[in-house]
Amino acid sequence: MAHLGHSIAMHNNRLYFFGGIKIDPIENTANSTNDLFYLDLSVKFNLDSKEGLPWVDLTNKSGIPVKSSWSTVSLGGENSSTFYLIGGTMKDFYTSEDVNDTVIYAYDLETGLWSIPDLIVIDKDSNEIDLTKESTLQQRDYIQRVVGAQSVHDELGTIYVFGGTQGPNANVNFGDLIIFDSKQMIWDIYNGGEFLHTRVGFTATLLSNGIIIYIGGLLDDLGNSGNLTLVEMNHIWTFDTSTHKWVLEMAEGESTSGRYHHTSVLTFDGLIIVYGGINTAKHAASPDIVVLDTIVYPLQWIVPDVDETNKPASRALHSAVSVGTYMLIAFGNLTSKTSPPSTPVSDIHILDITNYKWITEYYPRSPSIFSTPNVGFSFGIQLCSQKNPRKYVPSHHTRGPDI
Structure with missing residues (x-):
């Protein structure tokens, strides 16, 4: 069944899917879910096989405690054994009423149990730890501000959450950056909206040198006017996680x-593959695939020659992950050059990134070259670094204000 607004995250050779809005075309319904399932990437499979794909459903045993959509998920905790589901819309499983008592849930991969972690909040005005501010995370603005945000995580268990909006239909958007130490449970709120503006519908990629690259999306120059414009693709905002500086x-x-x-x-060789999306007319972005080369400086955009054989229909609101020499895309809403997205789908497609050919056969790779995924849902999502040598270093002449 088609999903939108879900989150994905990788652990070892399993691609996990969290929540989302389940579309039933027969009943003509769209409902948030507490789904938790994964695609087993340790085994070979064929997209055209009658046996189906190696899906494993954990919902009955380990479903999310709430109906969740438009959240972001990152891996962290001791031994990198916990998924943190952050923000989004959260609704009571039985009543579908909004759940406002937490901004974050933790899923223990070893026990299969969910919990609400106790956080230490750093006041973004005084920059001091305030143990009395437990109620801060229960305030509506802090919960909604991460609806559709993007998160990335590093190998030390630090999660960086940026952007998002107050809600799917709200005009209140955010340019804050949250730095969450998932081992010390410290929730540190930085304010970057003064120079970055607010941003939604973008993507975030953490490179191996600790620099986060933000691509595309919509921004509001005036803050919360609701007047959103497309970000120019050659304007690449970056955040250095070691110096906490924007460039x-x-x-x-x-x-x-x-x-x-x-x-x-x-990718394994330092390229960022951008797939799908829509423009301000809500028509399919063209071309489907563009590539940002981070090995060179200045950064370079490339439009690769993609084989049309087995090419999937254009889409937005989908998921994507890099696995060795493959890019897998999942689900989403089909797009066209003349009309808005209107057809949710539940399919999987595979791109061989060594030759840009769409293929139907998947062969498992070593877990060491699995990357963390990215979801292109309505307001944004997550990605993580892979180990690869890089030549790119941030410039200094366009540096933004220090945080």
């Missing part, structure tokens, strides 16, 4: 059209 990089290369609700994945 605006100007990418060069081939011309690429602005887009949102797309996905971005980092």
Whole structure:
């Protein structure tokens, strides 16, 4: 069944799917879910096989405690054994009423149990730890501000959450950056909206040198006017996780059209593949695939020559993950060049990123070259770094204000 607004995350050779809005075309219904299932990437499979794909459903045993959609999920905790589901819309499983008592849930991969972690909040005005501010995370603005945010995580268990909006139909958007130490349980709120503006529908990619690259999406120059415009694709905002400084990089290369609700994945050789999305007319972004080369400086946009054989229909609001020499895309809403997205789907497609051919056969790879995924749902999602040597270093002439 088709899903939108879900979250995905990788652990070892399992691609986990969390929540989302389940679309039933027969009943003509769309409902948030507490689904938890994964695609087993340790085994070979064929997309055309009658046996189906190696899905494993954990919902009955370990379903999310609430109906969840538009959240972001990152891996952290001791031994990187916990998924943290952050923000989004959370509704009571039985009544469908809004759940406002937490901004985060933790899923223990070893026990299969969910919990609400106790957090230490750092006041973003005084920059001091305030143990009395437990109620801060229960306030509506802090819960809604991460609806559709993007998160990435590093190998030390630090999770960086940026952007998002107050709700699917709200005009209140955010440019804050949250730095969450998932081992010390410290929730540190930075304010970056003064120079980054607010942003939704973008993607985030953490490179191996600790620099986060933000691509595309919509921004509101005036803060919360609701007047959203496409981010120019050659305007690449980056955040250095070691210095906590923002840098605006100007990418060069081939011309690429602005887009949102797309996905971005980092390949084993330092390329970022951007797939799908829509423009401000809500028509399909063109071309489907553009690539940002992070090995060179300045950063370069490339439009690869993609084989049309087995090419899937264009889409937005989908998921994507880089696995060795493959990019897998999942679900989403089909798009066209003349009309808004209108057809939710539940399919999987595989791109061989060594030759840009769409293939139907998947062969498992070593867990060491699995990357963390990215979801291009309505307001944004997550990605993580892969180990690869890189030549790119941030410039200094376009540096933004220190945080």
